[in-house]
Amino acid sequence: MSLEIFDKLFRENTFLWFSKEWFTEATLRSFSYENPLFLYGILAVPFLFLLRLLIHIAFRDKLDFAFPEKNVKTSWVTWLRIIPDIFMGLFVACVLIALARPQKTNEKVEQWTEGIDIMLLLDISESMLIEDFAPNRLESAKKVAKSFIKGRFQDRIGIVIFSGEAYSLSPLTTDYKLLQAYIEDIKYDLIRKGGTAIGSALAVGINRLRDGGSKSKVIILLSDGDNTAGNIDPMTAAQLAQAFNIKIYTIAIGKDGQVPFGKDPFGNPRYVENTLDETTLRKIANIGEGKFYRASSTSALKNIFSIIDKYEKAEIKETRYKDTKDYYDIYLTWAIVFFAIWMLTKLTFLTNALED
DSSP: OOHHHHHHHHHHTOOOTTOGGGGSHHHHHHOEESSTHHHHHHHHHHHHHHHHHHHHHHHOOOOSOOOOGGGOOOOGGGGGGGHHHHHHHHHHHHHHHHHTOEEEEEEEEEEEOOOOEEEEEEEOSGGGGOTTSSSOHHHHHHHHHHHHHHTOSSOEEEEEEESSSEEEEEEEESOHHHHHHHHHTOOGGGSOSOSOOHHHHHHHHHHHHTTOOOSOEEEEEEESSOOOSSSSOHHHHHHHHHHTTEEEEEEEEOOSEEEEEEEOTTSOEEEEEEOOOOHHHHHHHHHTTSOEEEEOSHHHHHHHHHHHHHHTOOOOEEEEEEEEEEOHHHHHHHHHHHHHHHHHHHTSGGGGOOOO
16 A cells, blocks of 8 residues: 555544554554654564573473484474464564554644735836847846746735836736746837836836735836836836835846847847936935846846845744644554453463474
């Protein structure tokens, strides 16, 4: 019988005390023992009875009669005298198992936390296709964002994408697989209107967070440009976030100078001049009582998300439940049975079986 089936039978209490399954290797190995040293005593039982047999042979009474060797015969009946010893050995073994306190423990661990509400605001404008990150800024940001989500526990996370306009891609949820699927499907052309509407993105994120019941609310804004679109001023949106006790982290992504962006008609890398004005993102982070970060490589972006991950960790509380059940009574019952059989065999002809 496999250990899985045995555990199921244990849980359903379908084993009766007289089942032979109590003595199978799978059963005995499945227990945890409170006093395991007693189990070593079982190894000594056969040697004790062998020693008893040798002493009996050496010191038994002998008759002073001589018989011709041809008249001396050994009968199988004489082996019946060891049957009581077998039952005595089983009795001792069962007592030792019972003293070892076989147990089954089911431990249940519950982890819980109040969680944090987090909105990821991701710039998907055309400039996010610049290839100073491998393979480009957008794909690098998506990869790091998915890794960040994977490491959270019971936090509700939502996603807002923006370029010339801002849209809520996902409301706050703890379905992290769904969030990662959403991120995987993000493309720069999901929003037709060009530009970078940072203020609008903040407004959409705030709208999602303000009605949440979490004590801690966070916006992580990732962009590679200044606010060039939308009808909401980023500073006004940041002040609104502060009013709702929403912390804002801003990340400026990209390198300054000549950066690769697509290919020319001959298939060679095309370079464009890139500059990034950090002023707006710095002010937003300052008003939102968060931090500003600059990421000029994929590894730097990973480190930034790792830092934010450590900053915004809710305390995880753990409750453990242990249900321990003893099974020593089963083996004590068997010990009584074997002792009773030993007593019966001691009172029968088995003890007086003819000797060699």
